[in-house]
Amino acid sequence: MKRTARFAAVGVIAALALTGCGKNDDDGDDNENGADANASVCESADGDGPAIGLAYDVGGRGDQSFNDSAYAGLENAVEEYDATCVEGEATDGEAESAREDRLRNMADQGLNPIIGVGFAYSESVNAVAPDFPDISFAVIDGFDPDTEPNDNVAYLGFAEEQGSFLVGVAAALKTETDQLGFVGGVHNDLIKKFEAGFVAGATAVNPDIKVAVNYIEESDLAGFNDPEGGNQAATALYEGGADIVYHASGASGSGVFEAAATADAWAIGVDSDQYLTAPADQQEHILTSMLKRVDVATFNMVESVVDGEPLTSYVVYDLSQDGVGYSTSGGFIDDITTDIDEYADQIISGEIQVPTAP
Known part of the structure; x- marks a missing residue:
């Protein structure tokens, strides 16, 4: 049944x-x-x-x-x-x-x-x-x-694209360079949902914002378990001007956080509240996480x-x-949660249709 x-x-x-x-x-x-x-x-x-x-x-x-x-x-x-x-x-x-x-x-x-x-x-x-x-x-x-x-x-x-939209909003409201980055573990339809939602959320706030994208692997699932690959992909984005990078790369995300700490920039976690499990020296660089329950x-x-x-x-x-959402650990986005939640209400009501592909 x-x-x-x-x-x-x-x-x-x-x-x-x-x-x-x-x-x-x-x-x-x-x-x-x-x-x-x-x-x-x-x-x-x-x-x-x-x-x-x-x-x-x-x-x-x-x-x-x-x-x-x-x-x-x-x-x-x-x-x-x-x-x-x-x-x-x-x-x-x-x-x-x-x-x-x-x-x-x-x-x-x-x-x-x-x-x-x-x-x-x-x-x-x-x-x-x-x-x-x-x-x-x-x-x-x-x-x-x-x-x-x-x-x-x-x-x-x-609906990963919906949660990704919300952290895209957060990134757009917090960026100082109007340049963001996205690191995907494997270039497949599932991870492209994260990318599409993130870009849509960021550009909903600022249509002129730029989002650069790096994938660790084209099809090899090892892209979800490659911290060094995550570090390299994120480092390239930070060096290109991004001050906030969102990852959807599984265990490779630890490398993204390392790159954020080195660049003294922001990263956005995925799936769980990654602020809670990151090393202390990386926590101050995790702006928020997209929660996937x-x-x-x-x-x-x-x-x-x-x-x-x-x-x-x-x-x-x-x-x-509440199958997807965003975290507030660290208090880094406490000043913009009202704005983020307004976008969430528009998604729930159907006023905003979030794309599922870039």
Whole structure:
């Protein structure tokens, strides 16, 4: 049965602030950073609730961005429903068969639901889900490769362009050079939504503003786990005159923040409130972050299975549902939040239609 998504009260900010860089591989072994503060909730969860499978994208738990937001939703689901869980993680350049094997291994263990974090799991979920009709699968930012959808798969998407529009407004109101920058991890349709929204928001404030764009990779997903590439891409933008750079590049964003600190300029984070997880010397350079509530989507998928009405087909989390937004940590944009919120109201009302492509 198809079910309309509803939002749970999820403490993502605190969870992300405490999330460390320790990761589990598919066998559940800790890496060398496996201190208690970095341990996964899956290591100690032993309840009798649902058994959840969470398959991370490249960068995994500890990326302080997209994957960590999914983990925050997992933590809340484990606590709320006395659940157990198993984690897996994609590696740079891995074969499609590796993703399929990861999901199939989770399904063989009887995990339900199984959530792939990132569009790259779309094909593998499509291949595995038909063999396990009694298990519910979900893909964050996913798409259905077939014209005949699987009844046991949900594609959980976001209106990233709307949240990006708002941080574009913030950047335009704060820039002193009228030159902004955007760093994308991979030049694909999903990341171009971030670019399009950011440019639209900035030019809504000032039609003459300039936004320069750099992508780390054209198609290689390694662009989401390349801090040095993020640093180089952002440095080129700062040297070109940008005083604020927005990134949508996953774990590569740490390099963008390093470049901002070196240039004594501003950066804008993505997916989670990255001010909370950045090193102290970088925090003063993070103007705001575009919030993408992957935690809520993850929690809601688990909740729907617990309720016996699993989410299926396409579910979009937009500004009207608080599915996207912006952060105010650091207080750097406190003087312009009223202006930003006025634009948000216009998006929600339909007065402003935000583009999804540059």
